[in-house]
Structures are given as structure tokens and as C-alpha cells.
Amino acid sequence: MFSLHSNSLPSNTRARSRHYFVAATVFLLLGFHVGVWAVQISSVADFLQLSLGELGALLSVPAIAGLATLFGGGHLADKFGRKPVLLIGLGGTATAFVLLGRIDSVISLSIALFAYGLCISFVDIGANAIGADYESHHGAPAMTGFHAWFSFGAVLGAVGTGTALASGMSFRTIYFALAVLLLCGVVLVCVSALPQPAAPEVPTGESKMPSKRLWRVTGVGLAVAMVCLCFFNDGALENFLSVFLRNTLESGALLAGIGIGSYDLASLSGRLLAVQTTRRLGERRTMVCSALLAAAGLGIAVASTNATVSIGGMLVVGFAIAPVVPTSLSLAARSAPGRSGRAVGLTTAVGYGSFILSPVLIGQLAGATTLRLGLGVLILISLAMALVAKRWPEPATVSISAPIHVNDVVQIAPDDSTQAPTI
Known part of the structure; x- marks a missing residue:
């Protein structure tokens, strides 16, 4: 249950704006790097003359490295704070x-990808943790809005x-x-104050419940399953969409960049309307509805032989x-108050397992058949x-004492002491 308590920390408008700015900027940077990454992959593959199978295997390296960070990163974020995790992540990335700008062989690429996977996972955990902290600290649902900044950056x-x-x-530049x-x-991040995480809402004797008990929390389990499936699709599209557009459909670099950017723009629009x-x-x-519509869009994108039509399907x-x-991620965080960092880290870590499987399986299948058929598997996912979505729990309608910030992309009734939005 997403409980926004009336006795939550008072929200100073100036502090709230600063917290929002820092969190939104981190999400913006995270998304920006994803946009760059998606378009550049084809350039790197062409430079090193990699086959689809080789590219798929290499793209699993950062996911494997990221797993170690993600499983421990959530605990570190809860124990030492979000700031050290973000500083290490951004600096290391x-x-x-x-x-990556200095690669000259498969070995140097592998080393760079391993370092990237270790560090970007810290950024991922830190960003989503401070997003969840903002929600609990200021009593306002904002995670979808923050992910809209991610899409805008992409x-x-x-x-x-x-x-x-x-x-x-040059791709190096x-x-x-x-x-x-x-x-x-x-x-x-170094000079900014971050929102405080929520305090545990369990009795003292249970506050140190082992992290493995998170698996037994229904909300966390459903979040893990959904993110795992979604990350499989994200991993395949992030790593092979540029190759599909530029090589299979012969779109050229500019149209591929516009296509991938349009995909992210569609995500931005979806997140702005999602609330x-x-x-x-x-x-x-x-x-x-999101899952079914995604399946339909993938069918259009994969079946088409025209780059423009395929991009239209990807927009869907x-x-x-x-x-x-x-x-x-919001469900995982609100299902484990006091351990939101670990819940987010666990959910993201298991989801990143899909990033290991996705490029390898899609790459091998594409190498044995065609990339079009490989990407067709995403329809089934x-x-x-x-x-999974059919079992999703509905958050309860809650009472919010503090006014909702305009940046949270949420509307409330004029008398919010008696009426509150269903989040």
C-alpha cells in the first residue's frame, strides 16, 4: 500500500524544489547516456567488425558486471546514504x-564495458532511491515524473x-x-542536499528483518517479475534497435538517431500521461493495457520492411x-518501508539479469536466423x-496534508484534507 501519512515530514517549498531539481537532473543524465549508448552501438560494432552473435555476447558483459553492484548497492544506499552511491556511480561511469572512447580491440571494449556495468548500476540504484525518497519525504507520487525526465534525456x-x-x-569524441x-x-550531487528516506514502519523487533524476506513481500515479487520482463525487452531494443534500423532496414545514421529519439519521446509522452x-x-x-499495446507495436515494427513504418511501431x-x-519500482519501494533502497536494488538487480539473457539470446537467435525473427520474441515477452499485470495490487486512496508540487504531475482536489487523488 502506498501510504502517504499526514504526519510526514513538513515540506519546505524551497527545499522541495531543490530536491526535485537534483533528482530530475540525475534521471535526465541517466536517460541522456542511454540515448547516446543506443545510437553509438552500431558505430562501435562497425568499427570492430563484430557479428551479431559477437555483439550480443559483448553486450552481456556490462549486465553481468552490474549484477554484483545491484545486489549490494541497495544495501549500501540504505546504510551509507544515496550520495556516496551516486558519486561513485557517476564518476566511475x-x-x-x-x-570506450579509446577502444581499439575486442579486449579493450570488454574492459570498458565491464567498468561501465559496475558503475552505471550505482547510478541506477541511486536515481530510483532518491526518487522513492522524494515521494516519502514530501508526500507526493513523483516516480513516473522522474522517469519522464529520463525519457526526455534519452x-x-x-x-x-x-x-x-x-x-x-567521431564516436570517440x-x-x-x-x-x-x-x-x-x-x-x-556533491554540493546538493538529497531527500531523506522513509523510516521503517514495522515494530523494532522486526526492523532488522533479513533482506531475503523481501522476496516474500507480494508487491516486491510482482515488481521483480514485471521489471525482469520489461528489462528483457528494453535490453534487446536498446542494444539491437540501432543495428536493425541501420543495417536491416538501411535507414542511415541520422534516421536511426531520429527513430531512437522518437521512441524515447514517445516514452516521455507516455510517462507524462501515465499519472x-x-x-x-x-x-x-x-x-x-500497456503490455498488450506494446505487443501490438512490436508486431508492426518487426513485420515492416519500411524504416519509417517500423519506427512508427516503435513509437507505440x-x-x-x-x-x-x-x-x-514505486510498488517495490512502498511495499518495503525502511528498506526501500534494498527493495529497489533487488528489483533492479533481478531485472538486470534480463540484460544478460536478452542480448545473448537475441544475438544468437538473430545470428542463426534473422534479426527480425530475434526481435519478434519480444512480442511474447x-x-x-x-x-503478470493481471495480479497487480491497487494502491489505496490516501489523505495528503501537504499540497502537491506542480512538478509531481499530479492534480488534487481543492480541499485536499478531505479528498485526495488515487495514486
Whole structure:
């Protein structure tokens, strides 16, 4: 249950705005790097002359490295705070992109990818943890809004990278520029105050319940299953969409960048509308409809032989799955008060297991058949998401004493002491 208590910490408007700015900026940077990453993969593969099978195997390296970070990162975030986790993650990821800008062989690429996987997972945990902290500290649902900033960053990263590559800029220069941007994020987090995490809402004798008990919490279990399936699709699209557009459909670098950026723009639109949609339909119906619509969009994208039509199908997919991950992480966090960092870390860690399987399985299947058939498997994964969504619990309507911040993308009734939104 998403409980926003009337006795929650008082929300100072200025502090609230600062907290929102820092959290939104971290999500923006996280999304920006994903946009750059998605467009650049094809350039790296062409430079090293990698086959689809080799590319798939190499792209599993950061996911494998990230698992170690994710399983322990949530505990570190709860014990030592979110700031150290974010500082290590952003600084380490910047270093990894410097290494990526200097690759000259498969070995150097593997080292850079391993370093990237270890560090970006810290950023992922830190971003979602401070998003959950903002919700509990200020008594306002904001996770979907933060993920909208992620999507906006991905749009900027993809379109900007596609434009830069089309103008003749080297992929190495783009990686170096991204490293500088991430170092700016290090400075911001270092000098900024972050929202405080929620206190445990369990008796003292149970407050030190072992982390493995999180598996038994229904909300956490459902969130883990949904994120695992969604990350499988995300991993395949993030790693192979550029190759599919540029090589299979011969779109060219600029159209591929625009296509990937449009996919992220559709995700942004979906997340901006998701709050109102969820309030009208409820979380369960929203998640079921999202999964089914994603399956339909994937069918269009994979079946088409025209790059523009395929991109149109991907727009449907991006719009449809927009609320899935933020809603799942919010469910995990609210299902484990006092251990939200570990719940988010656990959910993300298991989901990242899909990033290990996804590029390997899709790459091997594509190598044995075609990339079109490999990506067609994602339709079945989307249908499986719909089955999980049918068991989704609905949050209760809650009373909120503090006014909802405009940036939370939430509306409340004029008399919020007696009426409150269904979140």
C-alpha cells in the first residue's frame, strides 16, 4: 500500500524544489547516456567488425558486471546514504566512457564495458532511491515524473548523437563529451542536499528483518517479475534497435538517431500521461493495457520492411511501456518501508539479469536466423507482462496534508484534507 501519512515530514517549498531539481537532473543524465549508448552501438560494432552473435555476447558483459553492484548497492544506499552511491556511480561511469572512447580491440571494449556495468548500476540504484525518497519525504507520487525526465534525456541523447554522427563527428569524441557531462553530475550531487528516506514502519523487533524476506513481500515479487520482463525487452531494443534500423532496414545514421529519439519521446509522452491514466483506470488496468499495446507495436515494427513504418511501431511500444518500470519500482519501494533502497536494488538487480539473457539470446537467435525473427520474441515477452499485470495490487486512496508540487504531475482536489487523488 502506498501510504502517504499526514504526519510526514513538513515540506519546505524551497527545499522541495531543490530536491526535485537534483533528482530530475540525475534521471535526465541517466536517460541522456542511454540515448547516446543506443545510437553509438552500431558505430562501435562497425568499427570492430563484430557479428551479431559477437555483439550480443559483448553486450552481456556490462549486465553481468552490474549484477554484483545491484545486489549490494541497495544495501549500501540504505546504510551509507544515496550520495556516496551516486558519486561513485557517476564518476566511475564517466571513466568508463573515456575508456570506450579509446577502444581499439575486442579486449579493450570488454574492459570498458565491464567498468561501465559496475558503475552505471550505482547510478541506477541511486536515481530510483532518491526518487522513492522524494515521494516519502514530501508526500507526493513523483516516480513516473522522474522517469519522464529520463525519457526526455534519452531523446536529447539519441537525436544529438545521430546528428553528430551524420555531421562526421567521431564516436570517440561523443564518448569523451558524455564523460564530461557525467562529471558535471558528480559536482551537482556533491554540493546538493538529497531527500531523506522513509523510516521503517514495522515494530523494532522486526526492523532488522533479513533482506531475503523481501522476496516474500507480494508487491516486491510482482515488481521483480514485471521489471525482469520489461528489462528483457528494453535490453534487446536498446542494444539491437540501432543495428536493425541501420543495417536491416538501411535507414542511415541520422534516421536511426531520429527513430531512437522518437521512441524515447514517445516514452516521455507516455510517462507524462501515465499519472492521469492510472488515476482513471487504476494501476492494474493501466499495466495490462500497456503490455498488450506494446505487443501490438512490436508486431508492426518487426513485420515492416519500411524504416519509417517500423519506427512508427516503435513509437507505440515506447508510449505503451512508459509507466511499467516506474510503477513497478514505486510498488517495490512502498511495499518495503525502511528498506526501500534494498527493495529497489533487488528489483533492479533481478531485472538486470534480463540484460544478460536478452542480448545473448537475441544475438544468437538473430545470428542463426534473422534479426527480425530475434526481435519478434519480444512480442511474447510483452504478452507475459500482461499476465503478470493481471495480479497487480491497487494502491489505496490516501489523505495528503501537504499540497502537491506542480512538478509531481499530479492534480488534487481543492480541499485536499478531505479528498485526495488515487495514486
